[in-house]
Amino acid sequence: MARSGQLKSKIDLQKKKITEKGKSASPVRQRQLRKRLKRLQRSHRVAVALETRAKRPAKAAPATAEPAPTQT
Numbered sequence: 001m002a003r004s005g006q007l008k009s010k011i012d013l014q015k016k017k018i019t020e021k022g023k024s025a026s027p028v029r030q031r032q033l034r035k036r037l038k039r040l041q042r043s044h045r046v047a048v049a050l051e052t053r054a055k056r057p058a059k060a061a062p063a064t065a066e067p068a069p070t071q072t
């Protein structure tokens with residue numbers, strides 16, 4: 001998965017492309033551009049969430065956990 005910074009730069013480029021070419025493009029192309037922008041934004045949100053989750057310390061495993069008894 002891409003890092004959030006990489007995705008943010010792609011989002012910025014996509015927004016710039018939409019503002020420059022959006023109105024002169026055909027309706028199909030406009031839809032494609034908006035759709036890609038939404039996908040990039042969703043991926044960025046997911047990447048940010050995963051990165052913040054990875055930065056938090058993991059929960060310690062209980063030390064007194066007993067292994068499950070095996071059936072014979």
